[in-house]
Amino acid sequence: xxxxxxxxxxxxxxxxxxDESSVPESGANVLVxxxxxxxxxxxxxxxxxxxxxxxxxxxxxxDLADDIDRFSLIAVKFPAYTxxxxxxxxxxxxxxxxxxxxxxxxxxxxRDQILYMHRCGFDAYEMADDGDVALEKVRAALRDMTVYYQxxxxxxxxxxSLRERRRAALDGASS
Amino acid sequence: xxxxDDFDRQLVAERTAQFRDQVARRISGELTEDxxxxxxxxxxxxxxxxxxxxRVAVPYGTLNGEQMRKLGxxxxxxxxxxxxxxxxxxxxxxxxxxxxxxxxxxxLATVEMHAIQTSGNCIRxxxxxxxxxxxxxxxxxxxxxxxxxxxxxxxxxxxxxxPRKFKIAVTGSPNDRAAVRVHDIGLRMHKNAAGExxxxxxxxGGLGRTPFVGKTVRDFxxxxxxxxxxxxxxxxxNRFGRRDNKYKARFKILVHEVxxxxxxxxxxxxxxxxxxxxxxxxxxxxxxxxAQFAPPAFxxxxxxxxxxERRKQAHPDFAAWVRSNVIAHKQPGYAIANISxxxxxxxxxxxxxxxxxxxxxxADQYSFGDVRVTHEQNLVLPHVKxxxxxxxxxxxxxxxxxxxxxxxxxxxxxxxxxDYCALATARSIPLSQRISERFGDLERQYDIGELKxxxxxxxxxxxxxxxxxxxxxxxxxxxxxxxxxTLGGDASQDAAIGKIAGAxxxxxxxxxxxxxxxxxxxxxxxxxxxxxxxYRRVGxxxxxxxxxxxx
Numbered sequence: 001x002x003x004x005x006x007x008x009x010x011x012x013x014x015x016x017x018x019d020e021s022s023v024p025e026s027g028a029n030v031l032v033x034x035x036x037x038x039x040x041x042x043x044x045x046x047x048x049x050x051x052x053x054x055x056x057x058x059x060x061x062x063d064l065a066d067d068i069d070r071f072s073l074i075a076v077k078f079p080a081y082t083x084x085x086x087x088x089x090x091x092x093x094x095x096x097x098x099x100x101x102x103x104x105x106x107x108x109x110x111r112d113q114i115l116y117m118h119r120c121g122f123d124a125y126e127m128a129d130d131g132d133v134a135l136e137k138v139r140a141a142l143r144d145m146t147v148y149y150q151x152x153x154x155x156x157x158x159x160x161s162l163r164e165r166r167r168a169a170l171d172g173a174s175s
Numbered sequence: 176x177x178x179x180d181d182f183d184r185q186l187v188a189e190r191t192a193q194f195r196d197q198v199a200r201r202i203s204g205e206l207t208e209d210x211x212x213x214x215x216x217x218x219x220x221x222x223x224x225x226x227x228x229x230r231v232a233v234p235y236g237t238l239n240g241e242q243m244r245k246l247g248x249x250x251x252x253x254x255x256x257x258x259x260x261x262x263x264x265x266x267x268x269x270x271x272x273x274x275x276x277x278x279x280x281x282x283l284a285t286v287e288m289h290a291i292q293t294s295g296n297c298i299r300x301x302x303x304x305x306x307x308x309x310x311x312x313x314x315x316x317x318x319x320x321x322x323x324x325x326x327x328x329x330x331x332x333x334x335x336x337x338p339r340k341f342k343i344a345v346t347g348s349p350n351d352r353a354a355v356r357v358h359d360i361g362l363r364m365h366k367n368a369a370g371e372x373x374x375x376x377x378x379x380g381g382l383g384r385t386p387f388v389g390k391t392v393r394d395f396x397x398x399x400x401x402x403x404x405x406x407x408x409x410x411x412x413n414r415f416g417r418r419d420n421k422y423k424a425r426f427k428i429l430v431h432e433v434x435x436x437x438x439x440x441x442x443x444x445x446x447x448x449x450x451x452x453x454x455x456x457x458x459x460x461x462x463x464x465x466a467q468f469a470p471p472a473f474x475x476x477x478x479x480x481x482x483x484e485r486r487k488q489a490h491p492d493f494a495a496w497v498r499s500n501v502i503a504h505k506q507p508g509y510a511i512a513n514i515s516x517x518x519x520x521x522x523x524x525x526x527x528x529x530x531x532x533x534x535x536x537x538a539d540q541y542s543f544g545d546v547r548v549t550h551e552q553n554l555v556l557p558h559v560k561x562x563x564x565x566x567x568x569x570x571x572x573x574x575x576x577x578x579x580x581x582x583x584x585x586x587x588x589x590x591x592x593x594d595y596c597a598l599a600t601a602r603s604i605p606l607s608q609r610i611s612e613r614f615g616d617l618e619r620q621y622d623i624g625e626l627k628x629x630x631x632x633x634x635x636x637x638x639x640x641x642x643x644x645x646x647x648x649x650x651x652x653x654x655x656x657x658x659x660x661t662l663g664g665d666a667s668q669d670a671a672i673g674k675i676a677g678a679x680x681x682x683x684x685x686x687x688x689x690x691x692x693x694x695x696x697x698x699x700x701x702x703x704x705x706x707x708x709x710y711r712r713v714g715x716x717x718x719x720x721x722x723x724x725x726x
Binding site for chain 2: 057082085091095096113115116145147148150160164167
C-alpha cells in the first residue's frame with residue numbers, strides 16, 4: 001500500500017482512530033470519523049496536533065463547513081470504486097467551502113478513477129500497490145486526457161474557456 | 176450541423192488511446208474482468224450471449240453522410256455486414272471481437288465518432304426530436320442545447336459513477352417525438368410569460384421494471400441557467416440516489432420515494448448555491464452554438480412542385496410512400512423524408528452495410544449531408560426538395576428502404592431480445608417479424624391507421640413496451656416464452672404507461688391476440704379515431720373481452 005501525493009510517494013503521518021480508542025494527548029495527527037468529530041467537537045478542535053476527518057458515503061460534507069480551516073486532512077472513503085458519492089463531497093469541500101488541506105481518496109482507489117478524483121479536488125490517493133507502481137499508475141492516469149469540458153474548480157482550462165480566449169484573440173487581431 | 180474543433184477531436188483521440196490501453200491491460204491480465212467491466216461499459220462494450228457488442232454513440236441522433244458511410248464500413252469490416260439502430264438513436268454492432276474494437280474505434284474517430292458513455296452508470300447520449308431544425312411545428316431548434324449537454328456530460332468527473340445510468344432527452348416542439356417524459360430528465364422548450372424561450376424540466380420518468388411518467392420539477396428554466404440546473408439535479412441524484420439495490424437505483428425511484436416536492440426543494444437549494452458560478456452560459460456562447468446549427472442553404476422555392484404532383488399521380492407506390500413517410504418541412508418546397516427500417520417481415524432497426532453507405536450518399540445528394548436516427552428505429556433525411564423526392568424514393572426503393580409504413584402497425588419497435596441479449600427472457604425479433612407479416616398488406620395497414628406496437632424481450636423494457644399503444648413484454652414461464660400485452664401506453668406529449676390486459680399468451684397465440692384487438696378496434700372506432708383514442712374512450716373492457724372472453 002502506498003499514498004501518492006504531489007507526484008511523490010508520501011509517508012502516512014496520520015493515526016486513524018476508531019470511535020472507541022482514546023485520543024492521544026497531543027502531538028500525533030489523528031483521523032476520526034465524522035460522528036466522532038461531531039460528538040467530541042470542542043476537545044478535538046482544542047487539541048494540539050493535526051486533525052483529520054474521514055467521510056464515508058452518506059456523510060454530509062456540510063457538517064465540516066464551520067470548521068473547514070481546522071482540518072489538515074479530509075479523507076474520503078470509496079468503499080467500492082462504483083460508489084461515486086465521494087466525487088460530490090470532494091467538489092463541495094473544495095469549491096463551496098474553500099478547503100485547502102490534503103484531500104485523500106481511500107478505499108477502492110484504482111488507476112482509472114484517479115483523473116476524475118483529481119478533477120474533483122483530490123490531491124492524495126491511497127493505493128493498494130506499493131511505492132513505485134502506485135506512483136506510475138497515478139502519473140499515467142493524470143496523463144490520459146488533456147481536454148476537459150466541465151469547469152470543476154481545479155485549475156484546468158476547459159475547452160469552452162479556451163475557445164473563448166481564442167475568439168477574443170481573433171477579434172483583437174482583426175480589429 | 177456541429178463540426179468538431181481541435182478540442183473535440185483531441186478528446187476523442189485521447190479517449191481512443193485510453194481505451195486501447197485498457198483493452199491491452201485486460202488482455203495482459205493486469206485488469207480482472209470485474210475491474211475491466213465498468214471501463215468497457217463506459218465505452219459501449221457489452222458482453223452478450225454470443226459475443227461482445229459495441230454500441231456507437233450518435234449524439235442527438237444526428238449524422239452526416241460521411242459518418243453514415245463509415246458506419247457501413249464498420250459493419251462490413253468488424254461485423255457480419257449489418258448494424259442495428261436502437262431506441263436511443265444509437266447503433267449497435269453485435270459481432271465485433273474484443274481485440275479489434277480499439278481499431279474500430281480508431282476508424283470511427285476519423286469521422287468524429289466514438290462510443291463514449293453509450294453504457295455504464297453515467298449520463299448517456301442525449302436524445303432529441305429527429306426532425307430538429309426541419310419541423311414546421313418547432314419553437315426552436317433543440318440541437319444547440321443538445322450539443323452543449325453533450326459537452327457538459329462527456330467525462331463529467333463528478334457524475335461518472337452514478338447509482339445507475341442517466342438519460343436526458345430534449346424536445347423543441349410541443350409535439351413530443353423524443354419521448355422526453357419517460358427520461359430521467361426531460362426538457363421541453365417553451366416560452367414564458369415574458370416571451371423568452373426556455374425549458375420545462377421534468378424528472379424521474381423512465382421505463383424498465385418500474386415505469387413512471389416524469390414529473391415537472393420546474394416549469395421554466397432559462398437557457399443561461401440550464402447547465403447549472405442540470406448539475407444541481409445530478410448532484411442530488413449522485414448523493415442521495417439509492418445504491419443498496421440495483422433495481423431501485425434509478426433516479427425515478429428516488430423521485431418517487433422522496434416525492435417531487437421534497438426533491439424539488441433539494442434541487443432548488445443546491446441550484447441556489449451554484450447558479451451564479453462558472454456553469455452559467457452566456458448569450459454569446461449560446462449564439463455560437465446556434466450558429467453551428469444554422470439552417471442549410473435552402474433555395475427559395477414555391478411550396479408546390481408540379482412535377483412532384485405529376486409523379487404522385489403516375490406512381491401510386493410513390494404516392495403511398497409520400498403519404499405515410501414524408502412530413503411537412505418549415506421551408507417552402509422542402510420536405511422531411513423518413514426511411515423505414517421496418518421492411519415487411521424484416522428485423523426492426525437493422526440496416527446492411529450497403530444500405531448505410533447508400534443512405535450516406537443520398538444524404539449528401541439530397542439532404543445537405545444530414546441524416547437522423549429516430550428513437551423508433553428509423554432514419555430520416557430532414558431537408559429534401561419536393562422536386563427530388565421521386566428520385567430519392569426510386570433509389571430507396573431499389574435498396575428495400577422505401578417501405579411506406581411510418582407510424583403504422585408494422586412500424587414496430589423491438590429490442591434485440593433473446594436472439595442477442597444476455598438479459599432477455601424471450602425473443603422479440605421473430606415475434607415482430609410475424610406481426611409484420613400478418614399485417615403486411617399496406618391497404619390493411621392504412622385502414623387500421625396509426626398504431627404503435629412496441630416489443631421488449633424482458634422487464635428492462637428497451638423495446639418501450641410500456642408506452643406502446645399495444646405493448647408486448649416477453650417473459651419466461653418455466654422455460655417457455657410467453658407474452659404479456661399492455662394497452663394504452665403513449666410516448667408522446669400525452670405520455671402514459673400502458674395497462675396490463677391480463678394473463679400472457681404463448682408464442683403461438685400472441686399474433687392472433689393482436690389481431691383480435693385490432694379487429695375489435697375496427698368494429699368500435701368512430702370516424703377518424705386512432706387505436707389509442709378508441710382505447711381512451713372505451714377503456715380496457717371491450718378489448719379484454721376479445722382476448723379472454725369469460726375467462
